[in-house]
Amino acid sequence: MMEFVKRTSRYTQVGLLCAVLNNLIVFAMDHAGDQYVAAVCTAFALVTLIGYLLHSTYTFGVRASRAGGLRFVGASLTSFPLSLGAMFVMCSGMGLSASVAMPIATVLLFAWNYALAHLAILRPERQRG
Numbered sequence: 472m473m474e475f476v477k478r479t480s481r482y483t484q485v486g487l488l489c490a491v492l493n494n495l496i497v498f499a500m501d502h503a504g505d506q507y508v509a510a511v512c513t514a515f516a517l518v519t520l521i522g523y524l525l526h527s528t529y530t531f532g533v534r535a536s537r538a539g540g541l542r543f544v545g546a547s548l549t550s551f552p553l554s555l556g557a558m559f560v561m562c563s564g565m566g567l568s569a570s571v572a573m574p575i576a577t578v579l580l581f582a583w584n585y586a587l588a589h590l591a592i593l594r595p596e597r598q599r600g
Contacts, residue, residue, distance in 0.1 A: 481530040482585055489522045490577045497573040507562050507569035511555055519547045522588075531592045539592055546587035550580050 493514045500510035523543040527535040554576050561572035 478530060479585075482526070482588065485522065485525045485530050486581060486585065488525070489518050490581070492521065493518045494573050494577060498570050501569040501573075507558050507572070508555070510569055511558055511573075515547070515551055515554070519544055522547075526588055526592060530588075533592065542591040543588065546591040547584070549587060550583050553583065554580055 496514035496517060497507070497510040500513060501507065523540050524535055526543070527533055527539060533539070557576040557579060558569065558572050561567045561575060562569055565572075
């Protein structure tokens with residue numbers, strides 16, 4: 472149980488850093504006049520790579536690998552349509568700016584991403600143990 476608490480704390484730290492980076496990229500691109508779709512795609516690509524490396528080594532204490540990276544990207548891709556869909560509803564549907572909508576979408580997807588990262592990175596380790 473204590474390891475779960477420690478891992479959740481580390482996940483939260485990395486998740487918050489990634490959320491801040493994601494939001495900063497979207498904010499910067501929004502203020503530069505870029506479309507929210509381009510901003511969300513750019514942020515996704517950059518933050519997914521950074522997130523995988525940090526979660527592997529710091530959160531879960533395992534060596535980053537190609538297979539783990541591919542599983543992580545695959546898991547992250549399942550939340551990408553949810554993020555883009557939330558942005559579409561809030562930006563195109565409700566008229567919010569990307570700078571306002573992105574933090575809302577970030578909060579909505581945080582728990583979803585935790586579950587997927589946990590499964591993507593740790594699942595093979597449990598099967599070997």
